[in-house]
Amino acid sequence: MAQLxxxxxxxxGPFSDDGEFAGQMPYTVQLSMATGDDWFAPSFVANADEVAxxxxxxxxxxxxxxxxxxxxxxxxxxxxxxxRTELQDYLKLPAGSPxxxxxxxxAGRPNEFLYALATRYFQVTTAAIRLYDPHHLILGVKxxxxxxxxxxxxAARRYVNVFSIDDYxxxxxxxxxxxxxxxxxxPVTANFASFEKxxxxxxxxxxxxxxxxxxxxxxxxxxVYAVYPTQAARALAYAGYIAPLYEDAPWVVGDEWFEYVDExxxxxxxxxxxxxxxxxxxENQPYDDLVTQMxxxxxxxxxxxxxxxxxxxxxxxxxxGVVCTATMSLVSYPLEVVGTALAxxxxxxGYRDEVVAAxxxxxxxxxxxxGSLPQGLRLQSTTGEITGxxxxxxxxxxxxxxxDSTTPAPETATQTLSLDVAPRx
Numbered sequence: 001m002a003q004l005x006x007x008x009x010x011x012x013g014p015f016s017d018d019g020e021f022a023g024q025m026p027y028t029v030q031l032s033m034a035t036g037d038d039w040f041a042p043s044f045v046a047n048a049d050e051v052a053x054x055x056x057x058x059x060x061x062x063x064x065x066x067x068x069x070x071x072x073x074x075x076x077x078x079x080x081x082x083x084r085t086e087l088q089d090y091l092k093l094p095a096g097s098p099x100x101x102x103x104x105x106x107a108g109r110p111n112e113f114l115y116a117l118a119t120r121y122f123q124v125t126t127a128a129i130r131l132y133d134p135h136h137l138i139l140g141v142k143x144x145x146x147x148x149x150x151x152x153x154x155a156a157r158r159y160v161n162v163f164s165i166d167d168y169x170x171x172x173x174x175x176x177x178x179x180x181x182x183x184x185x186x187p188v189t190a191n192f193a194s195f196e197k198x199x200x201x202x203x204x205x206x207x208x209x210x211x212x213x214x215x216x217x218x219x220x221x222x223x224v225y226a227v228y229p230t231q232a233a234r235a236l237a238y239a240g241y242i243a244p245l246y247e248d249a250p251w252v253v254g255d256e257w258f259e260y261v262d263e264x265x266x267x268x269x270x271x272x273x274x275x276x277x278x279x280x281x282x283e284n285q286p287y288d289d290l291v292t293q294m295x296x297x298x299x300x301x302x303x304x305x306x307x308x309x310x311x312x313x314x315x316x317x318x319x320x321g322v323v324c325t326a327t328m329s330l331v332s333y334p335l336e337v338v339g340t341a342l343a344x345x346x347x348x349x350g351y352r353d354e355v356v357a358a359x360x361x362x363x364x365x366x367x368x369x370x371g372s373l374p375q376g377l378r379l380q381s382t383t384g385e386i387t388g389x390x391x392x393x394x395x396x397x398x399x400x401x402x403x404d405s406t407t408p409a410p411e412t413a414t415q416t417l418s419l420d421v422a423p424r425x
Contacts (some may be wrong), residue, residue, distance in 0.1 A: 007291045008298025013256035030069040034127045038099035048128035048295045060133035063322045064316040067137030070125040087113040118155035126159040140164035142206045153198035163199045166207035169226040191249035205255040209277040210237045217276040234288035239338045242297050243356045296333045296358045335360030335404050337415035347393045347424040355384035360411045362406030370399035393423040
């Protein structure tokens with residue numbers, strides 16, 4: 001717990017041992033409420049109630065519990081293991097099945113059926129939880145980021161306090177391949193605005209991670225995740241991912257890293273997954289590049305910006321109400337620009353990247369001090385975004401200065417960034 005707090009973590013995600021660590025740090029719990037092939041059947045309601053009665057009710061009064069994930073990575077449509085829509089699956093149910101009747105009513109309209117199915121799921125699971133726990137947050141279903149349709153978001157927003165996603169960076173080309181095969185899925189944008197547009201509710205990143213090469217972890221199972229060549233590159237990938245969420249996504253209310261320790265070289269039981277997901281290796285040695293970036297990013301997390309001193313990080317029921325049992329100190333870091341290279345572009349094609357600043361006190365102001373961007377590109381002074389269409393190919397170097405909001409004397413930091421623009425195809 002002390003080590004996690006020193007890196008700026010303030011909660012434990014699902015799969016943690018809340019029995020062992022309850023009372024030491026806030027935590028979330030993942031339930032398994034989905035069951036069977038027909039969510040319109042009475043058995044689905046009965047199972048949800050049993051899960052809530054046995055798992056939700058005992059923790060309903062715990063002041064360290066943040067809330068409940070109802071399930072994780074359910075199937076809401078075609079994916080790499082199944083090319084059928086949910087409507088097609090339900091149309092194959094036996095005669096007399098409640099779900100078959102709904103599917104037949106929506107035959108030929110897969111989007112309408114998906115909305116009806118998602119509405120049924122969230123109605124039942126939310127009602128079951130609220131019967132036993134009226135207070136804690138319902139954190140959604142941990143939907144896989146690459147497989148989210150508008151109808152899922154629109155149905156969920158009526159029943160959840162937060163819509164949660166699992167979002168991993170895939171091997172080059174995988175995400176594009178998914179979108180090419182199934183264009184009904186929404187693109188995953190840097191600040192999840194594509195999801196917020198339909199969810200209209202806070203968003204939580206319930207699982208994400210980055211992988212780098214190590215002597216201990218093969219990173220071969222399941223083999224779909226991007227693998228960075230070094231731990232330093234892995235750390236920068238993390239910073240580049242999380243900074244837009246902290247600076248440009250007010251609807252994102254939290255992120256939960258997967259996981260604390262690396263998976264074993266021989267693979268975890270039962271699926272053999274063997275990746276470098278850890279903050280520490282299997283010998284409990286921290287990955288210094290990564291946790292240093294995490295310290296910096298967490299120091300500028302929105303929930304910490306207004307703190308003037310230590311903040312409470314664990315609670316317990318006391319004789320006269322809830323009392324604080326653990327605190328986290330406020331830590332600040334010098335202002336810096338993360339990374340030295342911008343994303344590559346192509347002449348005449350749309351471009352978007354951003355200068356990533358960290359430390360100091362946001363908000364930041366961005367200016368070009370030396371050199372220039374290719375004609376057609378523009379730096380946004382308040383967000384650090386670089387957008388437009390480069391009109392000429394070549395290699396460019398531009399020195400960017402970032403100024404923070406420290407008073408009375410703002411901090412500044414500069415960094416020279418490189419940008420390669422390929423010729424028009």
